[in-house]
Amino acid sequence: MKVAGFLLLLAGWVLVLAAIALLGAAGPRAAFLLAGLGVELLGLVLAARSHLTAKKEDEA
Amino acid sequence: MPGVHFSEIQTAACIFFLLLAPLAGAGLALINAGLGRTRNAAHSMMAALCVISVAACVWFICGRAFLGYGGGLAHFVTVGHKPWDWLGAEPWFFRGLPLSGVAKLPQNAPPLFLIAWFGILAAGLAGLIPLGSGADRWRLAAVCASTALLAGITFPLFAHWTWGGGFLAQLGMNYGLGRGYLDAGGAGPIHVVGGLTALAITWIVGPRRGKYTSDGMPMAIPGHNAVLVLFGCMVAFVGWLGLNSAGAMLFAGLDPDRTPLIAVNTLLGASSAALATAVITRLRFGKPDASLTANGWVGGLVASSAACAFITPAEVVIAGLVTAALVTYSVELLDLRLEVDDPGGGISVHAVGGIWGVLVVGLFGRLEAGGAGQLLAQAVGIATLVGFVLPFTYALNLLLNRIMPQRVAVEGEHQGMDLYELGAGAYPEFVTHTDEFMR
Numbered sequence: 001m002k003v004a005g006f007l008l009l010l011a012g013w014v015l016v017l018a019a020i021a022l023l024g025a026a027g028p029r030a031a032f033l034l035a036g037l038g039v040e041l042l043g044l045v046l047a048a049r050s051h052l053t054a055k056k057e058d059e060a
Numbered sequence: 061m062p063g064v065h066f067s068e069i070q071t072a073a074c075i076f077f078l079l080l081a082p083l084a085g086a087g088l089a090l091i092n093a094g095l096g097r098t099r100n101a102a103h104s105m106m107a108a109l110c111v112i113s114v115a116a117c118v119w120f121i122c123g124r125a126f127l128g129y130g131g132g133l134a135h136f137v138t139v140g141h142k143p144w145d146w147l148g149a150e151p152w153f154f155r156g157l158p159l160s161g162v163a164k165l166p167q168n169a170p171p172l173f174l175i176a177w178f179g180i181l182a183a184g185l186a187g188l189i190p191l192g193s194g195a196d197r198w199r200l201a202a203v204c205a206s207t208a209l210l211a212g213i214t215f216p217l218f219a220h221w222t223w224g225g226g227f228l229a230q231l232g233m234n235y236g237l238g239r240g241y242l243d244a245g246g247a248g249p250i251h252v253v254g255g256l257t258a259l260a261i262t263w264i265v266g267p268r269r270g271k272y273t274s275d276g277m278p279m280a281i282p283g284h285n286a287v288l289v290l291f292g293c294m295v296a297f298v299g300w301l302g303l304n305s306a307g308a309m310l311f312a313g314l315d316p317d318r319t320p321l322i323a324v325n326t327l328l329g330a331s332s333a334a335l336a337t338a339v340i341t342r343l344r345f346g347k348p349d350a351s352l353t354a355n356g357w358v359g360g361l362v363a364s365s366a367a368c369a370f371i372t373p374a375e376v377v378i379a380g381l382v383t384a385a386l387v388t389y390s391v392e393l394l395d396l397r398l399e400v401d402d403p404g405g406g407i408s409v410h411a412v413g414g415i416w417g418v419l420v421v422g423l424f425g426r427l428e429a430g431g432a433g434q435l436l437a438q439a440v441g442i443a444t445l446v447g448f449v450l451p452f453t454y455a456l457n458l459l460l461n462r463i464m465p466q467r468v469a470v471e472g473e474h475q476g477m478d479l480y481e482l483g484a485g486a487y488p489e490f491v492t493h494t495d496e497f498m499r
Contacts, residue, residue: 006455010448020235020440037443040443051399051400
């Protein structure tokens, strides 16, 4: 889950860069940029939750 | 940054501001020491000194070379017929850098020695941020090794993208996004990079022993000296004046006559954030909380860093009020919900406050070619920080942890880092309480 979280972070970043490099119009560019940031947020939540889970498993 | 050239007056003013800038590091070191425990105070200050020393040496070896400067030597990749500048390629070991004889430099020469000087100070400051978050359990040797990675790789990489003519700075020129990613005082390269490294460190070393009960309830471990913390805030403010003013001149090409605006904005940003934090904590807990108010003050300084030269005093007050809410609630979120033990508050203050500061440039910045494009450029910068810098710095520190364990042994945590790692305490005449050993 931890690795998935960090991969989502990277995927969101790549999405943002791709939007800037490949899209010319302002609307789609902004939409894809927001989508990339959303993917990053998901990745951050997953990474944070995976550290909680890992700690509990260590204690058990 | 391409095209920034200095007159003699600009050079003199910038030297003055850079002489003030080390006080930012001194202030953070005092805050970190005050927010830690009595038995780790000497270790905290010793580690701060080591961080600054390691950062300076690593910056001298390769950091400055990787930062480079706009229009200087750099590595490129081409994407869609556009050059993406991703790393500086200047000589290592400060070779070719005119460190003396400034007056003899050709007119309109780029201020390379000032950029290198700013870089040393900024790398040290970035390195001090994770120190507060890993306080009371982060080994001194690991602190030094982690700082070397931060000052030698992570910080110069993002600093090049921001200040060295890298792909973020070129977003305006290549893709028409305002003036490209803009950050005069270093909210992104210094504070968010340092804050995200702090998050990586707290995840890797885990919480202090006794911080959380078995069912995840956090226990309060108050800082040992509020006077150090609050004095550190005042010292840091003077350093921030220097950093923000020098950064605005070096990386945004502004004249020294913009300094009064920068100074007023820096002070108002910190003041509004500190006051709002005091009010929020008064309303929530019945009394204003000194350590959270200190966090609010520094958060205000951080949030004002990127935009201080481009916004009005009224806008910086609004930014400060938002910073206060962000810092207060993110401290609570991290501590209560996510079980991230951050004694110095570095993640909330520097990462969260810094991200907000970067966004402020896009929201309020009064720039010639600003508008919605500038907001997008700032958002790309934030996406790069969270999407690339966080996994990158986490991976580097995780790798380091495999080679050199970053957390101190259980015995060291019980005994205190001062005695365990340094052999002497900060306050040898204090009576040691038995409960500190029994916990």
